Amino acid sequence: MKTRHILQAWGKILAGRFPSLSIEVTRECPLSCPGCYAYGNDHLGGALVLRGVRDFKGQELIDGILKIVEAYRPLHVSLVGGEPLVRHRELTALLPLLEARNIHTQVVTSAVRPIPDEWREHRNLNVAVSIDGLQPEHDARRKPATYTHILKHIAGHRITVHCTITRQMTERPGYLREFLDFWSPRPEVRRIWFSLFTPQKGETSYEILPRQVRAGVLDELGVLKNEYPKLDLAEAVLRVYRNPPRNPDECLFARTTLPISADLKTIVTPCQFGGTPDCSQCGCFASAALGAVLRHRLPLGLSLGTLYEASCAVGDWMKSLRRSKAAEGRSGRGAGEQRTRGADG
Numbered sequence: 001m002k003t004r005h006i007l008q009a010w011g012k013i014l015a016g017r018f019p020s021l022s023i024e025v026t027r028e029c030p031l032s033c034p035g036c037y038a039y040g041n042d043h044l045g046g047a048l049v050l051r052g053v054r055d056f057k058g059q060e061l062i063d064g065i066l067k068i069v070e071a072y073r074p075l076h077v078s079l080v081g082g083e084p085l086v087r088h089r090e091l092t093a094l095l096p097l098l099e100a101r102n103i104h105t106q107v108v109t110s111a112v113r114p115i116p117d118e119w120r121e122h123r124n125l126n127v128a129v130s131i132d133g134l135q136p137e138h139d140a141r142r143k144p145a146t147y148t149h150i151l152k153h154i155a156g157h158r159i160t161v162h163c164t165i166t167r168q169m170t171e172r173p174g175y176l177r178e179f180l181d182f183w184s185p186r187p188e189v190r191r192i193w194f195s196l197f198t199p200q201k202g203e204t205s206y207e208i209l210p211r212q213v214r215a216g217v218l219d220e221l222g223v224l225k226n227e228y229p230k231l232d233l234a235e236a237v238l239r240v241y242r243n244p245p246r247n248p249d250e251c252l253f254a255r256t257t258l259p260i261s262a263d264l265k266t267i268v269t270p271c272q273f274g275g276t277p278d279c280s281q282c283g284c285f286a287s288a289a290l291g292a293v294l295r296h297r298l299p300l301g302l303s304l305g306t307l308y309e310a311s312c313a314v315g316d317w318m319k320s321l322r323r324s325k326a327a328e329g330r331s332g333r334g335a336g337e338q339r340t341r342g343a344d345g
């Protein structure tokens, strides 16, 4: 992350705004991955499930996303799903409009469909393709987005490989090295990110990395990052994986990114996982990367975290000022905080 980006994000926090949005652009997905949090019963808090929310297509989707962007004026927008490529036509029309607003955009996809050729033109776009393990395990988990399809669909693009490490990948020594040997040399691959499977509180699925196994994986990644330049993993990020935020209040990612579901109004809380994620086992790369920023110490021993808390207090004050001004303009309409809220920051 460049200093310019940190300063811009700080400006948003001081103004009481979210520097980053994560938007579930559709409720649809042709995959049914084990451990998928988006389709979990508690993802949207229990009363709603992703497959049950209204979603949008065509110009309505483009206009709906732009309306949110105009309201929040973020620096970064992550377009997730469901599977965003289900709405590839809409995204192809939307991406230049986001770029024109100087917004950095990320599309998180399974690459189950071809990535449109037009997307190659965008300087501010990161396409993160989820590839969970070597071909036999990945194909079993993520068909129809198999290795064969992914390799065909990313041809000619520059993508980020995003692998979520599950327990199954830790059971054979050398597995992660083999994964890096396969993906690192490929010209389409700009960089490689590793997340660790993040369970919900009380979850007992086999995907979860037991504590000892997690510690071993992090030690191994500490070695591999020195051998594979495309493995984007700073030592400071590994430190956060070893000691994740204790709760969403301590998580810079959760506090600076607003996740919005496919109806374009339901807020996913407390972070993009929804439900009640177990922060003590968090393996989210974005959370760890931002956590590393938060723990960075400035000269004079002040941590960015301390500065952030002070900035948030100013931001909260700015937010309440905006709300009371808005309330003055309304008469008799309720404007309370709730899980579903309008895009008023």
Ligand code: SF4
Residues within 6 Å of the ligand: 029, 030, 031, 032, 033, 036, 037, 038, 039, 081, 082, 083, 110
């Ligand atoms: S591709 Fe993503 S949204 Fe679709 S089932 Fe898999 S994890 Fe869930």
Ligand code: SF4
Residues within 6 Å of the ligand: 198, 244, 245, 247, 248, 251, 253, 254, 270, 271, 272, 273, 277, 278, 279, 282, 283, 284, 287
């Ligand atoms: S991203 Fe991780 S640490 Fe942050 S709130 Fe979600 S589970 Fe907790």
